[in-house]
Amino acid sequence: MKFSFQKFPRVMNKIGLIIFREYLVRIKKKSFIIATLLGPILMGAIMFLPTYFALNTKGNQSFQVIDESGLMRGVFVSDKEINFEYISIDLEEAKSDLLKSDKDGLIYIPDFELNEPQGFVLYGASNQSMSTLMSIENTIELHIESLRLLASGLDKEVIDSFDANINLNTIYLNNTGEEKESSSGAATIIGYLTSFMIYMFVFFYGAMCMRGVIEEKSSRIIEIVLSSVKPFELMMGKVIGIAMVGLTQFVLWLVLTFGISILISVFMSPEVLEMGVANTEISSKSDMISTTLNALGGINMTLVLSAFLFYFIGGYLLYGALFAAIGSASESDADAQQFMLPVTAPLIVSIISLSLVLQDPHGSISFWMSIIPFTSPMIMMMRIPFGVATWELILSIFMLILGFLSTLWIAGRIYRVGILMHGTKVNWKILAKWFMTKD
């Protein structure tokens, strides 16, 4: 594939030409091609490695149990994942045996009082996973509870009849009264992923805008170009051209990630099959996956995707304009540094606030941050998977459009003056003066 300026369109208006040049120059760069190829590989790895490892952990753990109380007999039941073996030897002896054996741990149950259950210990050769610990703890607790109930004089049958196994289904009610299954887990992941991507893209491509402007200014081509086009056209051409680079990269990432995911799952499938179709672990995993898919069905993915595109472009335009204005006031990246912090601060604040928003996606902080255009691209993407009222979404979109139109206008006024200034030490006061300069 060879892109070339020989292919410059025969007839095109000026702004189109500028967009085309900005676009072509960047997608031909090695750094772009490398980032585009590496991105999906990384994404594929992040998405599939945990699954891969989860499916391939050594299935059987085995524990020994010393029950000095005699109350826990038959409580730990071996299954496919964990094997329990009751032993009746001295604790010290068992501990020293444990190191020599290939057992994963030793559960010690002392002679305890039902009223005051204490002294339970898990000796292990290595650190146990959180889920193993929880399941053992849970088993002991449940059994002690039923022992207490028995001691209080309740009939065993009655106690068994108390046993309830529930699975909490969360249902999201929307305005139309329609009920949808939702999963806050899936919503969290989607929210984080889309917010982070917008943050990264805005930061990365905003900075690209700034460097592009600095390059034109410091290489002194600017005045040659300005004898053909207006400063605002040049700025818009650059901002839009780079937006298209970002979109191209995003689309390529989607396509490649999809492709690589398919490749990886094909590569993984023989091992999956090896473990046996009847394997409960697999079936429980696939249960989990189907639950997740059902939950995804509850989240309006069309809305998420179209909102993502809108906030991606809107957020980029808003910040890209400001970055371009900074560039026009700077002759080098170092010059630009002093203006960077105030511009990037809202971006960083948004990312830090994501966990706050997550705690209360419908609270007032979440609401206001998803309306204010400087934070809305990230914050709204975090909120959408949890469901946002239509009027809030419309208000937020309207505010963002208003926001980027304003920053483009402000940036344009600074840019037209700044781009021709050389050798002046620029500060905020001077930026304001440029902005106020009459046309």
Add this chain to the structure above:
Amino acid sequence: MDLIKINHISKAYDGHQALSDISLTIPDKSIFGLLGPNGAGKTTLIRIITKIIQQDQGKVFLNEEEITYELIRKIGYLPEERGLYKKMKVGEQLIYLSQLKGLSRDLAVKRINIWLEKLDLKSWWNKNVEDLSKGMAQKVQFIATVLHEPALLILDEPFSGFDPVNADLIKNEILELRDKGATIIFSTHRMESVEELCENITLINQSKKILDGSVKQIKEEHKQGQYIIDYAGTLSTRESFDVLSITDLEGDLKRANIKFNQASKPNDLIAQLTNSVQLFAFSEKIPTINEIFISKVSPSDE
């Protein structure tokens, strides 16, 4: 006929007056010199003509029409501060810049080939600009300025950065463009190039126009009745002239700069001189633009 008419242009930056009430006209199909020391306001005036910056007051007319962005696009402008996109190839860059000027791609390619050939850059079409020497980059910038065959060319210090050979090459191209009917505004603070190129000049200093007119007429006006003579013998000082300076030439030949103090014809002067010395050469001393320039802008003159 005048191509450009500038009416009472003023521009101030931040309390500093860059141009005050400049009016001038630039005749069609000629080379016009915009002269002045550094910081006089030349570049500001050019940027106002090309609408890159806005004047505070006054108007610029091109062909009797107030200048618009669409008209600007037909101008060829070579700024003093000029550069190119470093990461682009020479050919691509020229195509891009000429398309911005409204040229079709095919025509641009055709003309770029001709110009690269003309300026000895043929083999550089596919080279990155950052690999060019400064002189070569200047040539590429010059080509970018003239590719769309503009009726009006504005060249701000076009020879800076060129060695004498290439400066001559560019000078000849400029003259050729004029012969083909282009009007050229030529801004410089270096006077040597002015006399052989410009028909008309305007001299600005410290934001004000201090002189304008045709080069011939300005020189005529600034003659001070001085003559250069080569002679042998001793000049008699009782005559009706003052001797301003004498230098020794080879042998007993001397050269003197003399100034007539009476309104007489050169023949009268020669008649007087031949009485006392052997006269070998006699010529009227015409002031160079450089001398006029210096006499006009040096502070001692005020």
